[in-house]
Amino acid sequence: MEQSDKEAAEETDRTTDRMPLNAGDAGYGSVPGPGLSGGVGGSETAPLLIPEPEPEPAQSWRPLSKEELEVAAGGPGWRKVRCYLVVLFWLTWVALLATSIAIIAISPRPVATPLEWWQKSLFYQLRPDLYMEAQAEGSEGINVLCEQLPYLRSLGIGALILEGLFDKEVSPLNLTSVGESLGTLPQIQHLLTESNKAGLKVVLNFCELDLDVAGNRPSDLSAMHALRFWLEQGVAGFAICDTDAAYSEKTLLEWRGVFKEFSGQEEERIVVVKQTQDILPPLSNSNQNNTTLVDVVMKSILPSSHHLLSAQEVASAIETHLQTRDNLIWPSWTVGGKASHDLKKLLLVLMMTLPGSPAVQYDEEINQMQNLSLNAGSSHGEKNEPSDAPIDKKAKQLAVALFTSLSHSRAREEALLFGNFTFLPFNASTNSSSSSSFNSTLTSPPSPTLLAFLRSWGCVHFLVLLNVGPERHALDPAWAPSLPEAGVFVASTGMDRLGSTSLYTLELQPHEAIIIKLFEAGSYS
Missing domain, CATH: 2.60.40.1180 (Golgi alpha-mannosidase II)
Incomplete structure (x- = not known):
């Protein structure tokens, strides 16, 4: 019995030795639960929950030390390289800036010469007596002209040359010898005051008047006292002809001496010479004083003629003046001669764009009173039919638009004001x-x-x-x-x-x- 039990135990040991180690996979041993693998990791001895990894302890921020910075930047040699690069950058920037300044400094560029008021102004030649005759009946003399001064200023006109204030038989140095059609001396003074209020300079025309008769009559004041009187009234200058006795070095030097007394005021007083001959006669024994004794020379584009000039004659006169321009004295251009009505606007464009100061004659087309009375004139049934009135009105509106456009363009454009020609x-x-x-x-x-x-x-x-x-x-x-x-x-x-x-x-x-x-x-x- 004991021997049979011993044999059974040995048989069991031999069977155990023949079993594989992973017998659990063949169904022996523990049965894996749902959701678990049947491997070794899925046995009952494996933990059911995997613990989360513990967070690493947070490191507090601290700045790098000098040694650490040098190590991170590549060592102390890189510090010198960076310093050299910074210095090179600023030297390059300064060199570029200096080069740019040098290029701007040596580059040719136009230099604007400061202009006097008479070099920037548009002159308007006006006869107050003819101006008032052109107005409607019932006008109050020179007050009509005073009312139109702001309108003339709005057209771009900067100065008035008043003509016909004095009779040729009587010296203008007699302060009471103003033409009878203009009223009394106080009315002329009122005109000068209103002109200054409107921003218009006034130049009195003494051309073709005998300025030497003042000393021959006791009732007349001296020439220097007369000039002082008109300058005190606000007159900006005087105009004479190159054929007048006053066009001499002696007389103009005396005038300049009187002008110096008013040099402390805002604007300079000027002398305008109307050139009536082909060549301006030089002042005696002093050619260099022309630029100081005479400020403006008023030249005529067309030659004087009793008949209308043909297109060929007008073109020849224009070309002659364009090719032979005198740069010694500031020019002021006016039409002067007679041309057809078709060329009137063309000559206006020419004057406004030539170097110098244009001097425009009184023009009915830009007269405000004429424009306002167009319809009134046709209602009287005189010479124009009603169908012609709109055409005349449109023509006058175009004339005003052209005049205003030219004057304003000249005032704001440097090329038209003092540019090269x-x-x-x-x-x-x-x-x-x-x-x-x-x-x-x-x-x-x-x-x-x-x-x-x-x-x-x-x-x-x-x-x-x-x-x-x-x-x-x-x-x-x-x-x-x-x-x-x-x-x-x-x-x-x-x-x-x-x-x-x-x-x-x-x-x-x-x-x-x-x-x-x-x-x-x-x-x-």
Whole structure:
């Protein structure tokens, strides 16, 4: 019995030795629970919950030490490199700044010369007696002119040249010798006061008056006392002719001595000389004093004539003045001669764009009273039919618009005020049709009645085109290849040119003048 039990135990040990270690996978041993794998990790001895890892202890922020910074920056050698780079940066920046300043300093640029009031003003020649005769009946003499002064200032007029205040038989140095049609001396003084209030300078015209008779009659004051009297009334200057006895070095030096007494006031007093001859006579024994004794020389564009000048004569006179300009004394341009009504606006554009100060004669088309009385004149049934009134009214409105546009453009544009002047000759002989000037066809010869000039200041250019003739002409810009092709209209005699234009497509109408502000492609300066 004992031996059988011993044999059974040995058999059991041999069976156990033959069993694999992973017998649990064959279904022996513990049964894995739901959701658990049957591997070793899924046995009952494995933990059911995996504990979360404990967070690492937070490290508090602290700045790096000097040694740590040097190590992080690459060592002490990098510090010197960075210092050198910073110094090199600032040296380069200073060098660029100095180079820019040097380029700006040595670059050619126009320098604006400060202008006196008479160099910036538009003169308006006016005879008060004729002005009042042109008004409606019932006017109160010179008060009518005083009421129009603010309107004249709004047109851009800066100074009035009053003519016909004194009789030729009586010296203007007799202060009570004002023309009877103008009223009394207090009324003239009132006109001067109102002119100064309106911002208009006043120049008295002594032209063709004998200024030497003052000392021959006891009732007359001396010439110097008379000048002081008018200067005290606010007169800004005096106008004489180059044929007057006062046009002499001795007389003008005496006048300058009187002007110095009023030099402490706001504006300078001037002497205007009307040039009646082809060449201005030099002052005796002192050619260099012309620039100081005479401030303005008023020149006529057209020669004096008893008949209307033809288009060819007008073009020839304009071209002569454009080519022979006197730069010694500040010029003031006026029409002077007689031209057709069609050329009236063209000559106005010419005067407003020439270097110098324009002097415009009294014009009924820009007279405010005339514009307001258009409808009233037709109601009297005089010489115009009612159908003509709107046409006249429109023409006067265009005349005022042209005058205002020209005066304001001249006042705000430096190129038109004191810019450089370049005459563009169209009559240069050429055999090439591609280099022809204004032509109705490419093969036609240059027209002598077509003129142009350029006013420039810096990078701003104004092209003035004048078609004096009665024919229409297209522009071939090959005559001036250096000019920009594109531009914008500033003004025209018909006030019907607006917006941008190209010189390749431009066509001038008969008796038309055009002002174009040129600009490079992509530029709008």
